[in-house]
Amino acid sequence: METPKENELCFPQLLNTSCRKPERPYSGVVLIYILLSFISLLTVTLNLLVIISISHFKQLHTPTNLLLLSLAVSDFSVGLLMPVQILFIDGCWFFGDLMCTLYYILDFIITSTSVGTMVLISVDRYVAICYPLHYSTKITVRGVTICSCLCWICSVPFNSLIMKDNLKQPGRYNSCSGECVIVINNIAGVADLILTFIGPVTVIIVLYMRVFVVAVSQAHAMRSHIAAVTLQRSENVLVKKSELKAARTLGVIVVVFLTCLCPYYCSSLVGQNTLFGITSVPLETWLFYFNSCLNPVIYAFCYPWFQKSVKLIVTFKILQPDSCEAKIL
Numbered sequence: 001m002e003t004p005k006e007n008e009l010c011f012p013q014l015l016n017t018s019c020r021k022p023e024r025p026y027s028g029v030v031l032i033y034i035l036l037s038f039i040s041l042l043t044v045t046l047n048l049l050v051i052i053s054i055s056h057f058k059q060l061h062t063p064t065n066l067l068l069l070s071l072a073v074s075d076f077s078v079g080l081l082m083p084v085q086i087l088f089i090d091g092c093w094f095f096g097d098l099m100c101t102l103y104y105i106l107d108f109i110i111t112s113t114s115v116g117t118m119v120l121i122s123v124d125r126y127v128a129i130c131y132p133l134h135y136s137t138k139i140t141v142r143g144v145t146i147c148s149c150l151c152w153i154c155s156v157p158f159n160s161l162i163m164k165d166n167l168k169q170p171g172r173y174n175s176c177s178g179e180c181v182i183v184i185n186n187i188a189g190v191a192d193l194i195l196t197f198i199g200p201v202t203v204i205i206v207l208y209m210r211v212f213v214v215a216v217s218q219a220h221a222m223r224s225h226i227a228a229v230t231l232q233r234s235e236n237v238l239v240k241k242s243e244l245k246a247a248r249t250l251g252v253i254v255v256v257f258l259t260c261l262c263p264y265y266c267s268s269l270v271g272q273n274t275l276f277g278i279t280s281v282p283l284e285t286w287l288f289y290f291n292s293c294l295n296p297v298i299y300a301f302c303y304p305w306f307q308k309s310v311k312l313i314v315t316f317k318i319l320q321p322d323s324c325e326a327k328i329l
Contacts, residue, residue: 010092010178019178021091036086036286039293043079046296047072053309056318059328060305063144064128064246067121068299070148074114075292081107082289093180097171100180105163108192111288112155115200118257120147122207125247129211132243158195162188197265204254211247249302253295260291305329 011018050072054060084103093100124144128135160167166182173183184192264285299306305328312318312326 010094010176014177017177019092019176033086036082039290040079040082040086043082043289043293044076046293046300047076047079049310049313050296050299050306051076052313052318053306053328056324057309057326057328058324059326060309061141063139063141064121064124064250066141066144066148067117067124070151071114071117071121071295074110074117075295077106077110078289078292081110085286085289088180092178094178097174097180101163101166101170101182103180104166104182105159108159108162109152109155112159112196113152114257115196115261116151116155117148118254119200119203120144120151121250122204122211122254125211125250126207128243129214129247162192193265197261201258201261204258208251208254211251215247249298252302253298256294256298257291260288260294264288 008020009018010021051069054065054069054072081103088094095103124139127139131138162184163182165185165188166172173181175181264287296306300310308328312323317323317326
């Protein structure tokens with residue numbers, strides 16, 4: 001029979017080097033397990049529905065929807081990673097130092113890709129609202145596909161470079177067995193902060209401010225029954241209502257994303273080095289993860305095509321011949 005002291009250790013057989021489990025009320029831990037498990041399951045399920053919908057139905061193969069597909073893939077990946085955090089709420093990591101480092105690299109890759117996709121979404125809406133005549137030629141399915149793939153591909157070497165010290169010697173910053181801690185040095189932390197947060201957020205805010213100004217002008221023109229509004233010096237165009245609605249919906253997604261992202265990055269830099277520990281996940285990290293669950297919920301309320309496609313999926317009509325040709329829009 002184990003002694004109480006041994007029960008408090010991650011590895012009872014390593015009395016001198018094992019980490020101690022944090023003291024938490026049993027009822028509180030169970031409640032957290034249930035809540036986070038539900039969020040994880042909901043995140044995976046909803047984003048999988050988005051992925052299937054956009055991938056299957058040909059009508060949804062538009063540049064904007066392909067960006068939403070890329071975002072859904074990253075959100076789906078977050079949902080798959082959340083159980084790792086949930087399993088180790090008790091404060092112990094059992095998968096070894098290398099897996100700890102690889103887990104964080106994957107987490108950083110997904111985060112960087114989400115931020116990059118948000119920038120692409122902002123560019124898409126900027127061109128659609130401010131330069132509607134050139135949208136079909138500047139923003140194409142092929143171009144968006146290439147940009148989305150580059151966003152994923154480039155984030156791999158970038159985040160691997162940031163984590164190179166941890167990759168060279170996994171577990172070098174662990175103070176005891178059963179801990180999963182990584183440290184990003186000052187230079188890498190500043191580079192990550194600028195390239196993954198400050199730069200992209202600045203671009204997103206500037207572009208959407210421009211979109212907001214033009215959208216307000218367009219809405220005023222529609223209410224006043226004016227046939228055209230000046231968008232450029234020599235072009236007078238009235239933006240389609242569908243584009244304005246898409247801009248509003250995607251604007252909500254961007255605002256929610258920034259609201260969840262800002263606390264995550266603002267709290268990540270502590271002192272000279274940035275330290276992350278899987279066994280002590282802060283609230284702002286869970287807030288950022290929760291954003292991956294919110295995005296498809298926004299689609300459900302704002303996009304009729306998502307509601308229609310979900311009905312076809314859950315009723316298995318998607319398995320019928322030529323179901324990809326169904327009218328969703």
